[in-house]
Structures are given as C-alpha cells and as structure tokens.
Amino acid sequence: MIEMQDLSFGYRGGGALLSNMTLSLPAGSFHFLTGPSGSGKTTFLRLCYADLLPSAGRLTAFGHDVSGLSRDGIAMLRRKIGVLHQDAQFLDHLPVAENIALPLTVAGQPVDMQALKDLLGWVSMSGHARAVPPALSGGERQRAALARAVIMSPDMVMADEPTGNLDWDMSMRLLQLLVELNRSGKTIMVATHDMDLIRAARQMDVQARVLRISGQRVQLAGADL
Ligand SMILES: Nc1ncnc2c1ncn2[C@@H]1O[C@H](COP(=O)(O)OP(=O)(O)OP(=O)(O)O)[C@@H](O)[C@H]1O
Numbered sequence: 001m002i003e004m005q006d007l008s009f010g011y012r013g014g015g016a017l018l019s020n021m022t023l024s025l026p027a028g029s030f031h032f033l034t035g036p037s038g039s040g041k042t043t044f045l046r047l048c049y050a051d052l053l054p055s056a057g058r059l060t061a062f063g064h065d066v067s068g069l070s071r072d073g074i075a076m077l078r079r080k081i082g083v084l085h086q087d088a089q090f091l092d093h094l095p096v097a098e099n100i101a102l103p104l105t106v107a108g109q110p111v112d113m114q115a116l117k118d119l120l121g122w123v124s125m126s127g128h129a130r131a132v133p134p135a136l137s138g139g140e141r142q143r144a145a146l147a148r149a150v151i152m153s154p155d156m157v158m159a160d161e162p163t164g165n166l167d168w169d170m171s172m173r174l175l176q177l178l179v180e181l182n183r184s185g186k187t188i189m190v191a192t193h194d195m196d197l198i199r200a201a202r203q204m205d206v207q208a209r210v211l212r213i214s215g216q217r218v219q220l221a222g223a224d225l
Helices: 041-048 071-079 096-106 113-122 138-150 168-183 195-204
Strands: 002-009 018-025 030-034 056-061 081-084 156-160 187-191 208-214 217-220
Touching: 002 041, 018 041, 018 217, 030 041, 030 168, 030 195, 041 056, 041 156, 041 187, 071 081, 081 138, 096 113, 096 138, 113 138, 138 156, 138 168, 156 168, 168 187, 168 195, 195 208
Parallel strands: 030 187, 030 208, 081 156, 156 187
Antiparallel strands: 002 018, 002 056, 208 217
16 A cells, blocks of 8 residues: 655755665554654654655555656545544634535535534544534544544545543544554554553554654564554
8 A cells, every 4th residue: 555665755954864664554554653752753654645755765655656646646645545633723613523524625525414424423523513623622623633534535544643632541532443444444554652552452453563763764663463
C-alpha cells in the first residue's frame, strides 16, 4: 500500500531528518510509530499522505510514485488516507454532524444521512450531533475527528498523537475504535510516544507492529505485539 525505497527527507534549510528508509506498509496492517520528540514522526506521516515529497528516493502510495503525481493525483491519494491530528480543528459555528460531513460537502458529494447517523453512533456521539465543537470534551472532539477522518471511506487511517490530550479511559476508547477500523480491513498507522498505549494494544487482539525512528532511520522495534 505504501512503499519507501531509499527515501530521504530534510526540510529546506535544514539537514537530513530521515535518511535512506526502505520499508513497506502492507494493506490491512496496523503500525505504531514511536521515537523521541523531534525525531520525525509527524514528518514521516506527512510523507505518507504526500503533504511532503521525498528529497531523495521513492515513495509509492497505492501503486503511484508520489513525486510524479499531478495535483489531482495528490488530491485522489489524500482521499484514500484519513488523517487524525492530536488537536483536531473544526468549524466552531457548525454543529458536530455537519463538521463530520464536511469532507463530503467540500468534495461535492451527497451526504447519506443514515450513514452519518450510523457513524455518529459508532463513535458514541449521537447525543452530540447538534452540539457545536467548543462544547465538546477532549475525548468527544477526538471521536468526532475520527468520524470525520473516515467519512470518505479511506483505505488507510493515520493518527498523529491522537491520544496526546486524553485521559486513559478516553485513550482506550479511541484505540478500540482504531482497532475496529483495522478489523474492518483498513490500514492503520498511529504515531505516539505513549508506550502504555502500545502495550494496551496487546490486550486488544490486534496484529500490530512497532516502528521506531532513531538516528534518522525507521526500524521495526522488537517483536510484534
Ligand atoms: N515545516 C518545518 N520546517 C522546518 N523544520 C520543521 C518543520 N516541521 C518540523 N520541523 C523540524 O523537523 C523535526 C522533526 O519534526 P516532527 O514534527 O516530524 O517530529 P516528531 O517526532 O513528530 O516530534 P514530536 O514528538 O515532538 O511531535 C523537528 O526538529 C522540527 O523542528
């Protein structure tokens, strides 16, 4: 699904941040991505969804070399990857349900109201459909953001420190939702420095692997979960 060959990346004006990475993220896999603060986890995710392009080497996503993609090609690729950030942003004047449906609205696609209702139920947000985002708790915001990230039925979901601001119970609920997405066939990548979160996945009967960024390289860390 995503293949990196000898990929290197550095921000303009800075030195190399990630060097000579060769790895593959197969369809249906579940990976955690760990590494010290500033090691390049967010950068790695941004490369995967073509928000950044490699400085050298190759990144192939869904069979396409991202460096050769047109603007439309990149837009198509982004629709296949739902992204969840630590501090999800919403349009504060719109109700939660409309915020969740926004990717469809922006793409000019019809909103299937029953599917939206089901999605709200899946993230336990049915009671907050008409609320505005500023009225939500941190956990509710993240669950709404996850619903928004999957409303276009992406093949892959990438989450960047999705539980960074959440208490343990809320973190577990979010992790459970990510595991359920993986069971339904979606490829999942979760960047986190929370080792307890990774350990908790062991109890959830998911075949997760741990990638660690260290010394500009990404390596599989230890045994699979
Ligand atoms: N747009 C940018 N321009 C220049 N340098 C950047 C940019 N974004 C990030 N960096 C630098 O690249 C390095 C890696 O940043 P990145 O956010 O990928 O790390 P991270 O592992 O996700 O960190 P954290 O765990 O603290 O979120 C950092 O030194 C950061 O300052």
